Amino acid sequence: MYQPAPDRYDKMPYRRVGKSGLKLPIISLGFWQNFGHEKPFEEVKEIVLKAFDAGITHFDLANNYGRPGGSAESNLGKILANELKDYRDELIISTKAGYGMWPGPYGDFGSRKYLMASLDQSLKRMGLDYVDIFYHHRPDYDTPLEETMTALADIVKMGKALYVGISSYPADRAYKAKQLLADQGVRLLIHQPSFSMLNRWIQTEGLADAMHEEGVGIIPFSILQQGLLTSKYLKDVPKDSRMGDPDIWWFKESELTDDVKHKLVELKKIADRRNQSLAQLAIAWTAAQKGISSVLIGVSRLSQLESNLLALDNLDFSDEELVEIESILTTE
Secondary structure, three states: OOOOOOOHHHHOOEEEOOOOOOEEEOEEEEOOOOOOOOOOHHHHHHHHHHHHHOOOOEEEOOOOOOOOOOHHHHHHHHHHHOOOHHHHHHOEEEEEEOOOOOOOOOOOOOOHHHHHHHHHHHHHHHOOOOEEEEEEOOOOOOOOHHHHHHHHHHHHHOOOEEEEEEEOOOHHHHHHHHHHHHHOOOOEEEEEOEOEOOEOHHHHOOHHHHHHHHOOEEOOEOOOHHHOOOHHHOOOOOOOOOOOOOOOOOOOHHHOOHHHHHHHHHHHHHHHHOOOOHHHHHHHHHHOOOOEOOEEEOOOOHHHHHHHHHHHHOOOOOHHHHHHHHHHHHOO
């Protein structure tokens, strides 16, 4: 019978999410890839349980995660029904809806019909009565924002989610979403945007400042830029890497420009001085940015989880290090 590590809460720092009462681990586990039926279930279970042993209490999913879509939620549901059955109240489970999930006009985007139906399906797959956080996964400019936010507010009032969030919204739309929810007595808890050392749009376009000022937490995804911020791409593109996979259309070799290669090499020098891997440096730097409540990591094997967790050993930066990193990242 599974028994979690008794010292799990001594290993992980926790941060308050914006101005809410909720705390998240600095590192959260994302189920975007490698947690569905594309991976043997026993490997999925091992990673999830080891994450919990390390103090990771937040598991982030979406209706379409895993291959086929929904299989990541189904796999977590099996673990929640067995090994983690007695620990539900120690966990933060989040899921989302907003991308295509089933055929027809009601299986995508941001209508009330889709969000309500999708969440019911997600709860069934995970065997839960509620999720802790439910997100609208992406902006939908064809559905009135009032309809989407009213659906989120009603989901909270129905007890199917404790909190709600948004993902990938630009600053102006995020601000309006927060106001619409507030009008109905519901807090916008958190925003989940893409963000990394090589993708800083939330800073350059004002989203990070806006969410910080409004008391909304930020939990970024793709903080390692799909693996680009690791040592594997310092020289070339390995054939067994994500960038080398012809079936992965959203991460192509064209992204590995000479400028990016130079940045990676220079950042690796700083990581070496800090006794960190490049990935650990990227995790620590992201966690150090203003307004960040937690950072999402995705892993394909247990050794990656264990390596990423070592970033916790050195989360602090000197002023000189931050200036040097900024100089590298802003050099054209």
